Amino acid sequence: MTVKPIRSVTIVGGGTAGWMTAAAMSKIFADHDLKIALIESEQIGTVGVGEATIPQILLFNRMLGIDENAFIKATQATFKLGIEFEGWRRQGHSYLHPFGSYGSDMDGVMFHHFWLNARQRGYEVELPEFCLQVLAAREGRFLRPVPNAKNSPLGHIAYAFQFDAGLYAKYLRDYAEARGVERIEGRVEHTSLHPENGHLASVSLQDGREYSADFFIDCSGFRGLLIEQALETGYEDWSDWLPCNRALAVPSERVRAPDPFTRSTARPAGWQWHIPLQHRTGNGHVYCSDHMRDDEAAAILLDNLEGRALRDPIQLRFVTGHRRKFWNRNVLAIGLAAGFMEPLESTSIHLIQSGIARLMTLFPDRSFNPADIEEYNRLTLQEYEYVRDFLVLHYRQTERDDSEFWRRCRNLPMTDHLARKLELYRTNGRVYREKDELFNETSWLAVMDGQGVVPEGHHPLVASLGEMEVDARLEQILSVIRASADHMPRHEEFIAQHCAAEPDLLSENV
Amino acid sequence: MTRPIRRIAILGSGLEAVLAEFVLAQRTGLEVARYSESNTPALSAAHSVLTPQALQQLEHAGLSLRDLLGLPGSLPTLGARLSKEGQTRCRPFGPCGLDWAGTGFHHHWLRARHGGLAVPYAAFSPAYRAMQENRFAPPDRRNRIGALQHESGLHVHPAALFDRLAQARQAHPIHPGLDVDADLIIDAREVTPGLERAETGIVQPCSEWTCEVGELHVSIPLRGETLEQRIAPASPTTAILPPWTGNRVSIGQAAHAGPCLPGLAVERLLFELDLLIELMPDAACDPAETLEYNRIWIEEMKEVDALVSLYLDVENPRASERLQMFQHRGYVRSLDTSLVTESDWISHALALGHIPRHHDPLSHRLDDSRLKLELGQLLQKVNTVSGEFPPFAVYLEAIDKALGRAEETA
Numbered sequence: 013m014t015v016k017p018i019r020s021v022t023i024v025g026g027g028t029a030g031w032m033t034a035a036a037m038s039k040i041f042a043d044h045d046l047k048i049a050l051i052e053s054e055q056i057g058t059v060g061v062g063e064a065t066i067p068q069i070l071l072f073n074r075m076l077g078i079d080e081n082a083f084i085k086a087t088q089a090t091f092k093l094g095i096e097f098e099g100w101r102r103q104g105h106s107y108l109h110p111f112g113s114y115g116s117d118m119d120g121v122m123f124h125h126f127w128l129n130a131r132q133r134g135y136e137v138e139l140p141e142f143c144l145q146v147l148a149a150r151e152g153r154f155l156r157p158v159p160n161a162k163n164s165p166l167g168h169i170a171y172a173f174q175f176d177a178g179l180y181a182k183y184l185r186d187y188a189e190a191r192g193v194e195r196i197e198g199r200v201e202h203t204s205l206h207p208e209n210g211h212l213a214s215v216s217l218q219d220g221r222e223y224s225a226d227f228f229i230d231c232s233g234f235r236g237l238l239i240e241q242a243l244e245t246g247y248e249d250w251s252d253w254l255p256c257n258r259a260l261a262v263p264s265e266r267v268r269a270p271d272p273f274t275r276s277t278a279r280p281a282g283w284q285w286h287i288p289l290q291h292r293t294g295n296g297h298v299y300c301s302d303h304m305r306d307d308e309a310a311a312i313l314l315d316n317l318e319g320r321a322l323r324d325p326i327q328l329r330f331v332t333g334h335r336r337k338f339w340n341r342n343v344l345a346i347g348l349a350a351g352f353m354e355p356l357e358s359t360s361i362h363l364i365q366s367g368i369a370r371l372m373t374l375f376p377d378r379s380f381n382p383a384d385i386e387e388y389n390r391l392t393l394q395e396y397e398y399v400r401d402f403l404v405l406h407y408r409q410t411e412r413d414d415s416e417f418w419r420r421c422r423n424l425p426m427t428d429h430l431a432r433k434l435e436l437y438r439t440n441g442r443v444y445r446e447k448d449e450l451f452n453e454t455s456w457l458a459v460m461d462g463q464g465v466v467p468e469g470h471h472p473l474v475a476s477l478g479e480m481e482v483d484a485r486l487e488q489i490l491s492v493i494r495a496s497a498d499h500m501p502r503h504e505e506f507i508a509q510h511c512a513a514e515p516d517l518l519s520e521n522v
Numbered sequence: 523m524t525r526p527i528r529r530i531a532i533l534g535s536g537l538e539a540v541l542a543e544f545v546l547a548q549r550t551g552l553e554v555a556r557y558s559e560s561n562t563p564a565l566s567a568a569h570s571v572l573t574p575q576a577l578q579q580l581e582h583a584g585l586s587l588r589d590l591l592g593l594p595g596s597l598p599t600l601g602a603r604l605s606k607e608g609q610t611r612c613r614p615f616g617p618c619g620l621d622w623a624g625t626g627f628h629h630h631w632l633r634a635r636h637g638g639l640a641v642p643y644a645a646f647s648p649a650y651r652a653m654q655e656n657r658f659a660p661p662d663r664r665n666r667i668g669a670l671q672h673e674s675g676l677h678v679h680p681a682a683l684f685d686r687l688a689q690a691r692q693a694h695p696i697h698p699g700l701d702v703d704a705d706l707i708i709d710a711r712e713v714t715p716g717l718e719r720a721e722t723g724i725v726q727p728c729s730e731w732t733c734e735v736g737e738l739h740v741s742i743p744l745r746g747e748t749l750e751q752r753i754a755p756a757s758p759t760t761a762i763l764p765p766w767t768g769n770r771v772s773i774g775q776a777a778h779a780g781p782c783l784p785g786l787a788v789e790r791l792l793f794e795l796d797l798l799i800e801l802m803p804d805a806a807c808d809p810a811e812t813l814e815y816n817r818i819w820i821e822e823m824k825e826v827d828a829l830v831s832l833y834l835d836v837e838n839p840r841a842s843e844r845l846q847m848f849q850h851r852g853y854v855r856s857l858d859t860s861l862v863t864e865s866d867w868i869s870h871a872l873a874l875g876h877i878p879r880h881h882d883p884l885s886h887r888l889d890d891s892r893l894k895l896e897l898g899q900l901l902q903k904v905n906t907v908s909g910e911f912p913p914f915a916v917y918l919e920a921i922d923k924a925l926g927r928a929e930e931t932a
């Protein structure tokens with residue numbers, strides 16, 4: 013048997029996707045004979061958004077061996093315990109999708125069944141009160157999980173970060189360059205294919221320099237320079253499911269202590285994000301151009317900032333969906349070049365991360381076995397579909413009918429997967445997670461409950477406990493969670509103590 | 523809102539029925555009644571192998587390992603020895619080797635094998651040498667090598683297990699015209715071939731599997747006797763059909779009579795009971811739960827059938843696809859099933875002599891000399907650990923003493 017290892021990889025694009033890929037490969041292929049180059053163009057720049065993450069990012073940082081406090085300081089990051097959805101179910105209503113569980117499971121039955129049992133008998137305490145992250149977020153508190161506190165909710169605090177996308181890419185660039193990745197500044201103008209097999213042979217820059225490689229990774233953003241413009245892979249349009257197609261983004265001055273959560277506020281034809289960082293706040297308005305003009309969208313965004321806008325809003329246009337093949341011949345697309353779903357649940361950076369992990373498992377040799385490529389594409393598509401269904405849930409399960417957009421959302425098409433999940437929850441409160449699904453049972457539960465889906469029954473085994481026993485257990489859990497929240501310091505105090513960004517960095521970036 | 527299930531009826535006179543009765547009564551606290559068509563239990567050797575996973579689940583239901591070890595005939599086991607086309611290989615329970623540099627151990631092993639390594643994959647588990655030398659030790663901290671911990675299962679006599687489970691539980695007779703009063707009816711009626719016994723073989727901590735043309739022949743040693751099982755392809759009419767309709771669900775053999783590997787038969791039944799408890803509907807048996815049960819169950823059975831087909835030389839497109847991918851680069855796609863996992867496919871395929879042509883290129887993150895060193899050191903540790911396992915007979919004596927039954931000997 014002869015393995016013909018890949019000798020050179022060229023990454024085109026130096027946004028978050030490009031530098032995450034370069035950093036991961038430089039770490040994994042350290043001590044290995046693999047030349048990694050990254051081409052980027054300062055003239056073109058990056059999308060410059062993508063600042064909210066989900067807890068899986070901790071695994072990526074851990075894989076790179078990054079010191080978390082140093083990383084937070086360098087990227088002006090804050091901690092994130094979940095996402096608040098304001099006005100999504102109906103105007104004036106809000107709920108938090110937390111990165112943590114509710115109560116604690118008992119006798120092999122998920123906690124919320126006990127709560128449902130009590131609720132169906134008139135119990136008034138709402139489900140979110142049983143989640144430490146919800147209480148902490150509401151009160152602006154944060155603490156990392158306490159080691160050796162396995163039996164306390166304080167031992168299981170899941171969190172993510174909100175960071176400055178530009179600083180994150182820079183941080184990863186320093187990391188990758190220190191590990192031998194060659195950065196090439198220049199604008200790719202031409203690509204050439206091998207005449208025999210149609211593989212990408214080389215890319216040439218505006219100034220005539222030409223770069224060839226065994227394997228190319230397309231991180232060139234929405235344009236998909238290699239996967240689409242060179243290989244004409246095709247794009248699957250998912251606008252029927254997720255009709256928003258534009259975004260306006262603008263940073264604003266920070267006027268108060270940063271919340272340890274991201275906020276998404278429903279607007280007449282979309283929604284607005286609020287991402288608090290240490291040095292500023294990230295804001296954006298995602299909307300559907302069928303139902304709102306750009307100037308109206310900009311006015312809504314600017315009228316709803318907490319602090320002064322730090323520049324004019326930038327507009328981004330997108331079509332929700334994905335490439336027909338994420339990996340085509342010797343080109344793999346990662347990041348916006350692979351596909352895009354709106355940032356409602358902060359999933360894009362995670363999709364970059366999981367694409368990298370999958371690539372590592374199925375890393376090719378120069379024979380580019382079609383079965384490996386097919387498997388990569390199958391798994392990636394499945395991941396995208398699960399995320400899409402979760403996003404559709406937010407829109408479809410709304411009670412709002414105050415605009416054409418929201419009336420349209422109430423009738424969005426549903427996949428079998430989503431219909432099944434909803435039906436299982438509606439009848440007896442079952443929440444199931446497919447094995448490789450990104451969002452766990454708590455996430456589905458949080459959003460179904462938050463959007464007002466009310467189960468008719470609950471797990472029958474709860475009834476056999478007796479009402480008094482159920483009530484007593486609920487009260488006990490409630491008091492443990494309350495006490496745990498009281499134990500947590502304020503978010504800004506925690507940052508000041510452990511990972512405050514340098515003052516000179518602060519002024520430089522505002 | 524409908525009312526919850528209060529009464530469950532189980533139909534069947536075999537081990538699967540009593541096991542279901544025991545687990546459901548223990549874990550749900552509901553009223554569970556069994557209806558039996560015969561006074562003599564239907565028993566099969568298929569139920570005499572309890573895998574480490576099955577032992578864990580039984581423990582969870584209140585049947586401890588100590589309880590099971592105390593049953594007449596019970597014998598600990600470390601896995602199986604498999605003979606095919608004149609070659610013998612081992613398939614120990616639990617993992618082999620350690621995943622280095624984020625890459626599965628079997629890829630490192632494959633790479634070394636392609637470079638001339640003669641040591642089999644299974645030799646990177648302490649259970650391998652123990653099986654060869656008739657030694658045994660239960661897994662515990664002292665014989666753990668980093669993250670590598672071998673696992674053990676148990677061979678039990680189905681009659682002894684039946685008696686233990688049926689203790690103090692009276693089955694109601696089934697007679698014509700009987701109207702079973704229950705919210706949920708579980709059909710666990712087996713079509714069992716009965717028990718086949720062999721001459722008492724050597725008392726050893728593993729079962730023996732022999733692949734013959736289109737058939738798998740299994741010998742399962744117990745203390746005092748050996749049970750035999752012949753596993754042949756299913757008749758073409760054995761389809762995988764949804765087991766749950768209305769308030770009636772079939773489990774075990776009654777749900778799917780296709781062939782099953784030793785160990786998987788009990789694991790499968792315990793899985794079904796677990797899923798049933800997880801998705802227990804209310805008395806109206808809402809279709810949402812039954813549909814979900816059927817969906818998950820069908821997927822699990824298809825994967826089981828695919829794995830079994832490796833042993834019986836029958837056409838199975840799913841198995842061919844898995845095997846093709848595996849033989850190409852040692853990769854098995856991530857599976858949604860819990861009865862058959864990716865690592866099951868890897869260990870079964872390697873035990874059957876399917877050696878992939880390529881390994882994961884990421885194995886090269888360890889350079890050649892480092893890989894050689896790591897493999898050498900690991901093998902040495904594995905051999906040292908297994909060399910310290912006591913002879914099987916000595917271990918069994920110690921067990922007898924601990925259980926207070928010195929008169930029984932190996």
Ligand SMILES: Cc1cc2nc3c(=O)[nH]c(=O)nc-3n(C[C@H](O)[C@H](O)[C@H](O)COP(=O)(O)OP(=O)(O)OC[C@H]3O[C@@H](n4cnc5c(N)ncnc54)[C@H](O)[C@@H]3O)c2cc1C
Nearest residue numbers: 025026027028029058059062064200233347348355360361
């Ligand atoms: C409105 C919006 C909000 C978002 N919010 C979030 C969020 O909260 N959380 C989250 O996880 N994700 C979010 N995302 C997604 C996230 O921004 C992206 O996944 C992430 O930034 C990765 O982008 P990228 O690197 O693929 O593309 P880009 O940032 O566009 O980078 C493309 C790179 O390619 C280079 N390039 C392009 N053409 C050429 C050429 N011809 N020659 C040389 N170089 C070239 C560019 O210079 C640049 O370096 C959001 C996206 C949008 C649109």
